[in-house]
Amino acid sequence: MYPDSLYRQILDHLNSAVILLDGDFCLRYMNPAAEALFEMSGLRLIGSPVQELFLEEVETDAQTLFDLARPYTKRKATLRLTHGKEIVVDYSVSPMQGADAMLLIEFQPIDRLLRIAREEAGIATSRANRVLVRGLAHEIKNPLGGLRGAAQLLARELTDMRLHEYTDVIIEEADRLRNLVDRMLGPHRPPDLKPINVHEVVERVARLIQAEAGDAIMLVRDYDPSIPEIQADREQLIQALLNIVRNALEAIISSPAKRPGQIILRTRTVRQHTIGLVHHRLLCRIEVIDNGPGIPAEIMQNIFFPMVSGRAEGSGLGLSISQSIVHQHHGSLECDSEPGQTRFTLLIPIQDARGG
Amino acid sequence: MEQRQQVWIVDDDRSIRWVLERALEQAGVATTSFDSGDAALRRLKREHPSVLISDIRMPGSDGFALLAAVQQEHPKLPVMMMTGSLGCSCCRSSS
Numbered sequence: 058m059y060p061d062s063l064y065r066q067i068l069d070h071l072n073s074a075v076i077l078l079d080g081d082f083c084l085r086y087m088n089p090a091a092e093a094l095f096e097m098s099g100l101r102l103i104g105s106p107v108q109e110l111f112l113e114e115v116e117t118d119a120q121t122l123f124d125l126a127r128p129y130t131k132r133k134a135t136l137r138l139t140h141g142k143e144i145v146v147d148y149s150v151s152p153m154q155g156a157d158a159m160l161l162i163e164f165q166p167i168d169r170l171l172r173i174a175r176e177e178a179g180i181a182t183s184r185a186n187r188v189l190v191r192g193l194a195h196e197i198k199n200p201l202g203g204l205r206g207a208a209q210l211l212a213r214e215l216t217d218m219r220l221h222e223y224t225d226v227i228i229e230e231a232d233r234l235r236n237l238v239d240r241m242l243g244p245h246r247p248p249d250l251k252p253i254n255v256h257e258v259v260e261r262v263a264r265l266i267q268a269e270a271g272d273a274i275m276l277v278r279d280y281d282p283s284i285p286e287i288q289a290d291r292e293q294l295i296q297a298l299l300n301i302v303r304n305a306l307e308a309i310i311s312s313p314a315k316r317p318g319q320i321i322l323r324t325r326t327v328r329q330h331t332i333g334l335v336h337h338r339l340l341c342r343i344e345v346i347d348n349g350p351g352i353p354a355e356i357m358q359n360i361f362f363p364m365v366s367g368r369a370e371g372s373g374l375g376l377s378i379s380q381s382i383v384h385q386h387h388g389s390l391e392c393d394s395e396p397g398q399t400r401f402t403l404l405i406p407i408q409d410a411r412g413g
Numbered sequence: 414m415e416q417r418q419q420v421w422i423v424d425d426d427r428s429i430r431w432v433l434e435r436a437l438e439q440a441g442v443a444t445t446s447f448d449s450g451d452a453a454l455r456r457l458k459r460e461h462p463s464v465l466i467s468d469i470r471m472p473g474s475d476g477f478a479l480l481a482a483v484q485q486e487h488p489k490l491p492v493m494m495m496t497g498s499l500g501c502s503c504c505r506s507s508s
Contacts, residue, residue, distance in 0.1 A: 195470065203428020210435050 074164040079157060082107045093329060094146075094166055095138060111136040111144075128152070133167065144168055173331055176389055180333045183361060183380055187243075190363065194238045201238075205231040240374050241363050243381040248290035250386070255287050255341050255405075256280055259322055262298045266320070270306050274318035281325050287341050287405050289386055294405075297382040297390075300375035301345050301401045308349035308399065321346040327404065332389045337406040340388075345401045352394040360392060422446045423453045423467040423479060433466065450474030454482055461487050469496040 068075060074091035076084060083106050087099040095110050102109055128151040137143050145168040153159045208227040215221060259280070267276055302320060309318035323344040330340050352360060359365045361380040366373035376390075383390040388405040420442050422433045430446045437444050445462065447453040451473045453465070465483060469476035476494050483490055 199426040200428055203426065203432055206432030206436070207428070210432065210439070213439070 074166070076107075076110070076162050076164075077153075078107055078160040078162065080159070082160075084110065085159065091164065094144065094164055096140070096142075109139060111138050145171075173334075176391075177333055179361075179391075180384065180389075183384060186362065186377075187381060190241050194242050197238050198235060201231050201235055205235075240378070243378045244293055244296075244385075248293050248382070248385050250288040250290060252286040253289050253291050253294075255284055255289075255324060255343065256282070258289070258291060258294045258298060259324060259343060261295055262302050263322055265299060266302050266306055269303070270310075274306060274309055274320055277319060277321040279321060279323040284324055284326050284341050285339070285407050287407050289405060290382075293382045294386070297379040298343065298345070298403070300379040301390075301403070304375055305345055305347035305349060305399065305401075308352075309347055312350040316348065319348045326407070330404065332387065332404060332406070335387070335406075339407045341405045341407050343403040343405075345403075347399050348397050349399060351396040351399055352392070357392075357394060361390070418442050418464075419462040420444050421453060421456075421462040421465045423448075423450055423465065423471070423476070425449060425468065425471040429468070450476065450479035453479060457483070457486065461490055464491045464493065466493045466495065469494055 068088045071088055071090055074094040075086075075088045076091050077086040079085050083104055084099075084102050085104075087095075087097075087102070087110075089099075092099050097110060128149060130147065130149040132147045133145055134148060135143055135145055144166060147165040147167055149163045151161045151163075153161055205228055208224045208231070212221055212224040212228075215224065259278075263276055263278060266274075270276075302322070305320050306318075309320070321344070323342075323346065325342045325344075327340040327342045328338065330337055332340075356365055361376050362373075363377040364373040365377075380390045383403055383405070386405050388403060390404075391402050393400050393402075420437055422430055422437075422444055424430050424433070424446075425448055427448075430448070434444045434446060445456075447456070450467065450471055453467070454474060465479075467476045467479050474482070476496070480492055480494065483492055
């Protein structure tokens, strides 16, 4: 026989969330994965009714299950947590017979799996995107170099100064195209990662935006000052965040205001999160939330592609550059939007002392 | 006997070669062009120019491979490298 402590250890290390309910549907046990899933501390909740944990019709199902005495699985159930958040899970209920009838419930959070799948697809797309842009950039820049050079040589031959106007146009437009291609390529160099305080970056962006916006918006700072230093390229991260916040600012300014424009800059730590198959113990989350009109549904899927913009005068490069910088920091950048609330969530892993 | 200044131009892009040829010829410098590093390396076995100008990103032997071969066989030959792409792959030391 194995010692009891081993069973306990196994439960503690499971990735599946496991809870145990007694005959009155009160919580008898929850493992750490369940604590993480429900964002609750198990110790505090032992003995509490299951409704303290989440709201779903487990109860009615469970009564029948007690009677039937056989396991039951439900797919894609939506559980509403007590603080309002909803999670989508598959769960299995197994009645345990014995002196005390008990219910063992295992949860598989599928929104997490869906999110990981979506994130991976996003990272793969943006990688393919970069390869395409790089290839295209090379093919465009070479002939442009020839074009510009030929115009310069032609200008030298022209004795009539009035004709220089023509070659000037060719040269200027060639330069304009080259600048466009350079900006599409994003940062020229790989990030120079150094330990930095994330609030240096956020505050710098906040001050720049405040200077640009003046009284047009209210900037709300909601920082967690205890966030450890992150490994990042300060200048590049400022650029990435600035593009996002400027985007929020422009969205607010360009829409007829029903209420005062507001941008919230929020920083938090996040524990145990997977970005593109890599698991991180600790991450830094920066959220940029604006109360502008929201991103039109038809461009939402493509906002991180170069040249996609909701504004007629937008270059459509800002968010694509931000995303490319964030990916080079092994982080993720996501967006969800509805009218009145658009949220960009930037995650950057924090390396702990063990180098994990 | 003074040998006439010869500049070799190595670039896979026709329009860039054309511009360099014309610009140098206008300055009275004779040029020979190659569309690949390999073609230039073959010719280098028989003769060599006063200066060699090469693109970096090319199919076959790229500019760095050409530079390494030239430094090996003709350490005194001045080489100018040029590129239109500032990608990180080009930020290598040419020692």
